Amino acid sequence: MSNAITLKATVRTGSGKGAARQARRDGRCPAVVYGHGSEPRHILLEEHATRLALRGNENALINIDLEGEDLLAIVKDIQRHPIRPGVQHVDFLLVNRNERVDVEVPVNIIGTSAPGTIHMIELDHVEVTAPAVAIPEAIDVDITGVEGGTIITVADLALPKDVEAISDAELAVVNVTIPTARDAGDAAEGAAAEDGSAPAAE
Known part of the structure; x- marks a missing residue:
């Protein structure tokens, strides 16, 4: 991710x-820009453009065009509307x-584990250090054909270069x-609930 997204402010x-x-x-x-020992700068961005720029990439590299002054930054915190998009x-x-910067990067599961198995995500974000211009959007974890009883740890992750x-x-x-019989039963009940049906009363 070397190309910064420009937002006017x-x-x-x-x-x-x-x-x-x-x-x-x-x-x-409303937004605030800080870091490198400078005083925080309070700015205003166009909300729709900001929402689109940050959608699906919480670690996007942003070039803030502040009335002609370019500020290169990454997002540290986003406050979203609790009900509607915004x-x-x-x-x-x-x-x-x-x-280099320290950031949390989401985990992205690829593939399907071996037949008769299920996978559970134990850690949905991994903290990494990466070049500011090469922060990965996600860390892919390929579970294709992985057998039951396998635990994939942070040490097993295939990280991009310099990350x-x-x-x-x-x-x-x-x-x-x-899965155990109980797991299978829970899965069946969940599927029935999604279909709008319910188990028959005993």
Whole structure:
């Protein structure tokens, strides 16, 4: 991920909850940019563009065009609307293209484990250190044909070049097991519930 996504921003002049609410009503998203020993800078972004830029990639490299000044940053925190789609606030951390950063990257399961097995995700994010311009969108874990009784740990992950794990190497990421009769019954009940049916009363 070496290409930064550009978001245009303006300096935020108002402060307080009232100003923030008004900005959101106007289709703007309040944000703060900090890091590298600089004072936090409060800005406003176009909410729709921000939502699209961050959709599906929580570690996107962002070039903030602040009234003609370029600020390279990554997202440290996102506050989303609890009900409807929408970004309410973003915290950005300033970076430069030559530094490494510590981030949490989501785990992406690929493939299907061996017949008669199920897999359970024990760790959905892995903390890594990576170049600011090469943060992976996700860490792929291929479980194709993996047999029951297999535990894939952080140490087993195939990480991209120049990316190193910070999470404990012994932490379980995926656990492939052979389901018990109870597991099978729970799965059947779940499927019945999704179909809108229910087990017959005894």
